[in-house]
Amino acid sequence: MTKKYQFSAVFLLFYFLGFAQEEAIDTVYIFDSQLKNSKKFHKIENLDEADLLKNSTNLSEVLRFQSPVYIKENGRGMVSSPSFRGTSAQQTAFIWNGININSIFLGQGDINNLNLLGYDQLEIKSGGGSVIYGSGAIGGTVHLNNELSFKKGFKTSFFAEGGSYNTFNSFLKSSYSNDHLSVKVSGNFVKSDNDYDVPEKNYTNLNGEYDNRNFNLGAAYKINSKNTISWQTQIYNGVQHYPIFSESMTKTKYISDTFRSLVNWNFRTEKVQNIFRLAYLEDEFQYFSNINKAKSSGGTAKIYLAKNDFNYIFNEKLAFNFIGEYQLNKGQGFQSGISNVERNAGSIAGLVRWNASQKVNFEAGIKKDFVEAIETPVLYSFSGKVNVNNWYSLIFNASKNFRFPSFNDLYWQPGGNLDLKSETSLQADLGNRFQYKNFKLNITPFYINIENMIRWLPNSGGIWSPSNINNVESYGLESQLDFVKDFGKNNAKFSLGYIYTNSKNVETNRFLSYVPQHKIFGNASYRYDFIEIFAQGMFNGLTFTSEDEKLSSALKSYFVMNAGLHIKILKHYQIGFKANNLFDQIYETTAYFPLPKRNYAANLLINF
Numbered sequence: 001m002t003k004k005y006q007f008s009a010v011f012l013l014f015y016f017l018g019f020a021q022e023e024a025i026d027t028v029y030i031f032d033s034q035l036k037n038s039k040k041f042h043k044i045e046n047l048d049e050a051d052l053l054k055n056s057t058n059l060s061e062v063l064r065f066q067s068p069v070y071i072k073e074n075g076r077g078m079v080s081s082p083s084f085r086g087t088s089a090q091q092t093a094f095i096w097n098g099i100n101i102n103s104i105f106l107g108q109g110d111i112n113n114l115n116l117l118g119y120d121q122l123e124i125k126s127g128g129g130s131v132i133y134g135s136g137a138i139g140g141t142v143h144l145n146n147e148l149s150f151k152k153g154f155k156t157s158f159f160a161e162g163g164s165y166n167t168f169n170s171f172l173k174s175s176y177s178n179d180h181l182s183v184k185v186s187g188n189f190v191k192s193d194n195d196y197d198v199p200e201k202n203y204t205n206l207n208g209e210y211d212n213r214n215f216n217l218g219a220a221y222k223i224n225s226k227n228t229i230s231w232q233t234q235i236y237n238g239v240q241h242y243p244i245f246s247e248s249m250t251k252t253k254y255i256s257d258t259f260r261s262l263v264n265w266n267f268r269t270e271k272v273q274n275i276f277r278l279a280y281l282e283d284e285f286q287y288f289s290n291i292n293k294a295k296s297s298g299g300t301a302k303i304y305l306a307k308n309d310f311n312y313i314f315n316e317k318l319a320f321n322f323i324g325e326y327q328l329n330k331g332q333g334f335q336s337g338i339s340n341v342e343r344n345a346g347s348i349a350g351l352v353r354w355n356a357s358q359k360v361n362f363e364a365g366i367k368k369d370f371v372e373a374i375e376t377p378v379l380y381s382f383s384g385k386v387n388v389n390n391w392y393s394l395i396f397n398a399s400k401n402f403r404f405p406s407f408n409d410l411y412w413q414p415g416g417n418l419d420l421k422s423e424t425s426l427q428a429d430l431g432n433r434f435q436y437k438n439f440k441l442n443i444t445p446f447y448i449n450i451e452n453m454i455r456w457l458p459n460s461g462g463i464w465s466p467s468n469i470n471n472v473e474s475y476g477l478e479s480q481l482d483f484v485k486d487f488g489k490n491n492a493k494f495s496l497g498y499i500y501t502n503s504k505n506v507e508t509n510r511f512l513s514y515v516p517q518h519k520i521f522g523n524a525s526y527r528y529d530f531i532e533i534f535a536q537g538m539f540n541g542l543t544f545t546s547e548d549e550k551l552s553s554a555l556k557s558y559f560v561m562n563a564g565l566h567i568k569i570l571k572h573y574q575i576g577f578k579a580n581n582l583f584d585q586i587y588e589t590t591a592y593f594p595l596p597k598r599n600y601a602a603n604l605l606i607n608f
Contacts, residue, residue, distance in 0.1 A: 029148040029182065029220050029230060031097035031264060033275060033309065034132050037353070038125060040361055041383035041395055043431060043442045043480070045124040049157075052116060053605070054523075054534060054564065054578075056161055056169055058190075059116045064589075065521055065536045065562065067124045068478050068499045069140070070543075071111070072514045075243045075593040077194055077210045080111040084126055085446055086474030086503025086515045087139030090403060090454070091423070093129065095143045097232050097262055099279055100134045104301045104329045104343075107136060107406030113238050113256045114144065115214035117159070117171040117188045121145040126478060127446070128427050130401035131349055131365040131381045132323070138401045138425045138450065146232050148182040148220045149175070156608055161576075163601030167192035180222040188214040196596040200586050203594050205243050207251045212238030226268055233261040241291070243593065251291045257284040271313050279305040286334075298334040301407075303327055321351040321365075329407075337413020344372045351381075359387040374404050377424050395431035400424065405466070409454055415465040423468075425450045440482040448474040472512065474503035491527040496520070505547060514590075516543040518557075530568040537561045545591045558587035566605075574605040 030036070038044065045067050055061035060080040063069045072089075073080040081089030094101050094109035102109050122144060129137035156174040163169075173186035191211035197204050213236070220230035236258040244251060262279040281303040289296040307325040314320065329343040349367035356362065363383045369376040381399035388394060405420040429446035453470035480497040499519045503512045511517075518541030525534035543555040564578030577600070584598045 029150070029228065030145065031147075031230065031232060031262070032095065032143060032145055033273075034098065035123060035125075035143055035145075037363070038129070038132075041363060041385055041397055041431075042125050042127055043433075043444060043478070047122040047124075049120060052119075052122060053159065053576075053603070054536070055562075056116065056159075056601075056603070057163075057167070057580075059111045059114050059122075062116060062122065063111065063124070063142070065538050066523060067521070068126060068480075068497055068519065069124065069142075070514070070516055070519060070540070071589060073112070073589045073593070073595070075194075075205055075208055075590075076196065076595055077112055077192060078208065078240060078243065078593070081108060082111060082140075082142070083515055084139030085448055085476065085478075086472070086501045086512060087448065087450070088453075088512075090406075091136060091138035091425075091450070093133050093135070093137035093141045095133055095141050096234070096260060097144070097146055098277070099260075099262060099281070099305065099307075100136065101260065101281060102136050103283060103406070104303065104331055105283075105285075105299055105333075105338075105407045107403065107409065109142075110256075112210075112240070113212070113236070113258075115188055115190070115212055115236055115238070117169070117190075118186065118214040118216050118234060118236070119144045120147045126444075127397055127429055128381070128399040128401035128425060128448075130379050131351070131367045131399065134325075134347065134369070136403045138403060138423070138427075139448070146184070146216060146218050148177070148184055148218050148230065150177045150182050150220075150222065151179055152177045152182075156606075158606045159603065161601055161603035163192075164596070164599035165192055165194050165196050167194070167601070169603075182218075182220045184216070184218045186214075186216045196599070198586060198594040198597060201594050203245075205596075206245070206247065206249075207241045207253075208243045210238070210240045212236065228264075228266045228268075230264045230266065231262070232264075233259075235259055245592075250289065253288045253291045255286040255288075255295075258282070273311045273313075275309040277305070277307040277309070279303070279307075281305070295334070297336055299336060299338065300332045302330040304330075317355045319353045321353065323347075323349040323351075323367075331407045331411075333407075333411075336408075337416065338407060338411045341407060341411055343407075346370045349379075361385045369402075369404070371404050371422075373418075374422060376404060376422055377402055391435050393431075393433040395433065396428070397431070398426075398428040400426055403454075405454060409466045414463050415456075415459075417466050420454060420466060421452045421468050423450060423452050423454060438483055438485045441480070442482075443477070443479045445477050446475065448472075450474075469507075471506040472503060473506050474501065474512075476501040476503075489529040492525070494522075494524045496522040508547065510547050510549050511544050513544050513546050516541045532566040533563075534565070535561065535563045540587075540589075553591065555588050555591065558585050559583075560585050560587060572606055572608045574607075576603045576605070577601070578603075 060071045064071045070083040082092045089108040126140045154176050161169040169190045171188040175184035194208040215235045218232045238256045240254045242252045259282045265276045267274045284300045286295040286298040310322045312320045326346045331341045347369040351365035354362045365381040367379040383397045385395045403423040427448040431444045434441040450472040452468035456466045459465045477500045483494040503515045520539040522537045539559045541557045561582045562580045566576040
């Protein structure tokens with residue numbers, strides 16, 4: 001199907017859904033069923049649509065201001081990568097409705113090519129998760145979730161925002177559901193000239209424009225009380241221009257096309273829940289070293305996936321979970337030395353969950369991956385939770401996780417290395433949860449040891465090549481205080497997080513680059529009746545940009561604050577205004593690429 005017909009289909013679906021009648025609210029269908037179990041043992045940041053719209057520019061902004069993750073971004077809206085607990089982008093897994101979607105070429109995800117407003121909910125989980133989510137789930141996982149509700153009738157939302165640098169952002173979402181059928185469609189479009197100036201750095205973001213569009217279609221049908229069939233499809237197209245430092249430099253750009261489709265069959269009885277999944281994922285990229293000429297490199301990745309998740313509830317205290325998965329990975333490169341490569345991969349995992357009492361819970365898991373031509377370790381996980389009293393809980397997590405080499409690591413020419421080993425990690429954390437009235441406090445010290453980390457470095461012939469040369473040790477503390485209170489027409493929310501990270505190369509005893517030791521983030525909002533005001537703050541400490549620990553090239557610490565307001569008009573309309581970087585801070589998350597100074601946005605949200 002061509003893009004022209006893909007996106008015009010959105011409006012036809014919206015039109016036909018518009019005649020439905022409203023019904024009472026019933027159940028919500030969630031595609032990532034395993035994440036619910038994880039919430040017992042892990043601090044998971046849950047962000048809904050209202051949270052996402054406070055940082056609607058892109059996913060990087062959401063993670064920067066509303067999570068413990070450090071974001072390295074090559075200028076606003078450009079290439080962006082995360083760091084959980086001192087790990088790298090390759091050690092972060094992006095999970096779309098329960099499916100790992102990291103690139104099989106790069107072994108990671110580009111945050112700003114994951115369209116923010118194409119999802120109903122974003123959840124951020126720190127800590128290892130390879131037993132459930134596979135390769136790359138070492139530092140943490142970012143969950144991009146879509147939901148389908150039953151018995152809610154017809155609902156439509158429209159959002160439009162205009163901002164500095166000729167930025168326009170919009171989405172249209174519509175859903176209909178009755179007792180047995182649920183359908184949701186959404187479309188999103190974003191564009192920006194992105195030509196901001198930072199005079200103090202003598203910097204103009206030349207050739208920084210970007211635009212992207214996204215279409216989602218989800219449907220679920222309840223065959224009977226035991227069987228539900230669901231389907232989720234996403235189509236994405238994005239164009240990123242890469243910033244240049246002078247008009248005399250050659251302009252470049254990157255085009256990304258993504259197609260994802262996932263079918264679930266959910267069978268549930270009192271004792272058994274079985275979810276069978278079939279998925280097809282396709283990613284195509286094209287890089288243009290000169291925007292006026294033909295592409296200079298590119299590639300197409302295809303993943304065919306089958307997965308079965310069987311859960312047996314033995315009794316109210318004991319449950320067994322067995323997960324089997326098979327993938328066929330195909331990659332075809334252009335001007336990369338990669339012609340046509342294939343890889344078969346599979347895994348089997350088993351978990352046992354034991355509710356020893358109302359106060360004590362345990363979960364243990366073991367997994368073995370089988371990846372063609374690559375040796376993989378046996379993985380395991382163990383979690384325990386003790387509710388000591390009504391205001392304090394103690395949680396322990398330990399796991400072995402891994403990442404196997406990507407297609408670029410193995411086959412890129414010149415430089416690919418067929419002798420690479422999988423990265424492995426051992427890690428543990430100890431969560432302390434306190435709750436008193438409307439306050440919640442979470443304090444979690446953590447430790448990670450990574451062996452055989454894959455690094456691309458020049459070899460003796462001057463060619464960049466990957467090898468297993470690094471062992472990394474990372475330890476630190478994640479903490480967060482949350483407060484929520486409703487009183488009358490008033491609602492107040494407050495959260496404050498502090499993260500300390502000490503991440504070093506064991507051989508050199510030097511800090512890893514782009515891992516700040518200190519990060520603080522905070523969000524506060526107050527709503528009275530029809531008006532809401534909110535503020536966000538984020539502090540990053542000194543950040544080295546290379547592993548020689550040169551202070552002269554390090555990124556200096558900075559504090560950035562945003563503020564805004566929302567006003568509801570009548571029943572269905574909301575207007576908003578936001579000032580980003582309120583104090584005009586000059587700052588970088590990547591060397592040589594400053595982010596914008598003070599800028600503004602205004603928006604309109606209609607729900608009916």
